[in-house]
Structures are given as C-alpha cells and as structure tokens.
Amino acid sequence: MKVIKFRHPYTKDIVPDEDVVLVLGFFDGVHKGHQKVIETGRKIADKQGLKLAVMTFNQHPSIVFQKVKPNEMKYLTNLEQKNQLMANLGVDYLYVVEFTSLFASLSPQAFVDQYIVDLHAKYAVAGFDYTYGPKDVADMNHLPQYSKGRFEVVAVSKETQDGSKVSSTRIRESLDQGDMETAASLLGYTYEIDGTVVHGDARGRTLGFPTANIKTESTTRLPKEGVYASEIKVGNKWYPAMGSIGHNDTFEKGRQLTVEVYILDFAQDIYGEQVSVRWNHLLRDQVTFNSADELVQQLKNDETDTRRYFMTMKN
Numbered sequence: 001m002k003v004i005k006f007r008h009p010y011t012k013d014i015v016p017d018e019d020v021v022l023v024l025g026f027f028d029g030v031h032k033g034h035q036k037v038i039e040t041g042r043k044i045a046d047k048q049g050l051k052l053a054v055m056t057f058n059q060h061p062s063i064v065f066q067k068v069k070p071n072e073m074k075y076l077t078n079l080e081q082k083n084q085l086m087a088n089l090g091v092d093y094l095y096v097v098e099f100t101s102l103f104a105s106l107s108p109q110a111f112v113d114q115y116i117v118d119l120h121a122k123y124a125v126a127g128f129d130y131t132y133g134p135k136d137v138a139d140m141n142h143l144p145q146y147s148k149g150r151f152e153v154v155a156v157s158k159e160t161q162d163g164s165k166v167s168s169t170r171i172r173e174s175l176d177q178g179d180m181e182t183a184a185s186l187l188g189y190t191y192e193i194d195g196t197v198v199h200g201d202a203r204g205r206t207l208g209f210p211t212a213n214i215k216t217e218s219t220t221r222l223p224k225e226g227v228y229a230s231e232i233k234v235g236n237k238w239y240p241a242m243g244s245i246g247h248n249d250t251f252e253k254g255r256q257l258t259v260e261v262y263i264l265d266f267a268q269d270i271y272g273e274q275v276s277v278r279w280n281h282l283l284r285d286q287v288t289f290n291s292a293d294e295l296v297q298q299l300k301n302d303e304t305d306t307r308r309y310f311m312t313m314k315n
Contacts, residue, residue: 001087003094008103020053021045022121029076030085032188033159033166041125053093074221108138112146125154178224178282190278197273211260225286229309233276242306246286
C-alpha cells in the first residue's frame with residue numbers, strides 16, 4: 001500500500017495516473033462499519049479491474065471547526081495503526097489529507113471536483129451518513145448531483161450489532177466502561193494502543209512486580225482506569241501481561257495518570273522500546289489500599305486471574 005499525503009492546494013503530480021475506486025471517510029478505529037465500506041470498495045475494484053484508494057484526514061474535522069480543542073481529541077487509532085489496518089484490508093493507495101481551514105472552506109462542488117474527479121475516481125464509495133460540507137447540501141443524496149455523471153456513487157448502508165449502529169461513539173462508550181469484549185466485538189479486533197517504555201519510579205520492582213511504564217501520545221484514547229488482562233508486543237512478539245491504568249493513589253494522591261504493564265514470565269530490559277498494548281479484559285477497578293502489603297496481595301490475586309484468563313482463552 002502506498003501512502004500519499006495531500007495538503008490543499010495540492011499539485012497534480014502526486015496523484016497516481018490511473019483510475020481508482022475511491023472510498024471516503026475519517027475511519028477512526030477502522031471498525032466493522034468502516035470495514036464494510038472499504039470491503040465494498042474492494043469488491044468493486046476487483047470486479048472493475050481498478051485500484052482501491054481510501055481518503056482520510058490527518059486530524060478530526062471538529063478541531064478545525066473549533067468544536068473540540070486539539071489537546072482534548074482522543075483517537076481510537078493513530079495514523080500508523082490506521083495505515084496498517086488499511087493495508088490489511090487490501091487498500092492500494094491511502095490518501096491522507098491535511099484537514100486545514102483552507103481545505104475546510106471548499107464548497108461541496110469544489111471538493112467533488114478536486115478530491116474525487118481530479119483523483120481519477122470512477123466510483124465514490126462512502127457510508128450512508130458521509131458528508132463533505134453542510135449536511136443539508138453535502139450528503140450522499142446530493143453527491144450524484146455534484147458528480148455530473150463523471151463517476152458512480154455507492155452509498156453503503158449502516159452496519160448494526162445488537163440492534164444499534166456500529167460506531168466510534170459506541171466503542172468509546174465501551175472503553176469508558178471497561179467493556180473490552182464489546183469494544184473488540186465492534187472493532188473486529190482487540191483494542192490496542194502504542195507507546196514507548198520509559199523509566200518510572202521503580203516502585204513495582206520493590207513490590208515484586210516490575211512494570212514497563214508506557215508513555216502514550218496525549219491524543220491516545222485510554223480505556224477506563226483499572227487492571228486488565230493484557231498483551232504487550234515487544235519487537236515482533238506478543239507476551240501475556242497484566243496492565244494497569246491509574247494514578248497509584250495508594251502511595252500519593254494527585255499523581256499523573258500512568259499506564260503500566262507487568263509482563264508475565266519476562267525479564268528483559270526494554271527501556272526505550274516502541275511497544276503496543278492490547279487491552280483484553282477488565283479484571284477490576286482501581287482502588288486505594290491501606291498499605292503496600294495489601295496492594296501486593298491484590299497484585300498476586302490479579303496475576304492469578306490474568307494467568308487464568310489466558311489459560312481459559314487457549315482452551
């Protein structure tokens with residue numbers, strides 16, 4: 001898959017000189033609903049002998065429209081994760097458009113002309129609720145009018161699960177509740193974050209539970225505070241682990257939120273490593289203990305529960 005970055009106004013030389021099926025959307029999480037849209041585009045591309053292109057944005061449009069501050073936006077997937085998920089779905093070209101105020105000021109017709117027609121799209125595929133401007137004049141129902149017969153429009157119906165639409169909002173709600181099973185069911189994969197292993201206060205080592213402290217981007221969406229059966233990817237290998245998201249209130253009030261992972265049966269020094277962490281199952285909420293001894297006993301119970309979880313998953 002080739003990733004091509006667009007900054008408005010772009011130059012024509014960066015556009016592949018071939019006809020494509022173009023799939024449109026922001027695709028945060030690349031969940032089952034998004035997968036349905038992309039797979040629809042893939043089937044058309046295969047049938048018509050065309051390449052499959054997907055257009056997304058470098059940041060959420062609501063930032064430019066000042067509905068949310070940049071430091072308040074939390075994403076289900078960063079661009080690297082989105083790239084990998086797109087590649088797994090058989091995308092040939094991923095167009096990443098910088099969503100700037102200048103780009104946002106395009107009229108619906110100008111957007112269609114410059115970002116669908118001029119990108120050699122013979123089919124424009126998007127979810128039924130996709131918009132490219134004010135929703136009353138720039139929705140999927142109006143797209144054939146702007147296309148002027150230059151490409152075919154394919155609107156993909158909503159994907160539902162348990163009677164409700166599969167959406168990024170539902171996934172965020174599941175993460176906030178620590179319901180990782182529902183989140184995974186809606187995503188089609190276990191929820192995962194990226195980060196870097198950094199030095200912490202080494203308290204876990206003194207307690208007999210040395211942890212990898214994971215520094216994440218400020219834009220990363222973390223699940224609910226708690227202790228989880230997790231997995232961590234170091235290098236190219238996944239290891240079973242016990243993950244914790246919390247403030248370590250047992251030792252000091254008002255501490256910053258931390259992400260710590262105790263890797264089962266693991267003794268390597270991994271400071272500075274780029275890692276990924278999967279959040280499989282919430283074991284318990286965070287609580288404040290009266291003493292370090294109480295905490296250690298609970299951690300032993302958590303480790304037992306974590307091992308039992310992975311043994312159960314194998315059987």
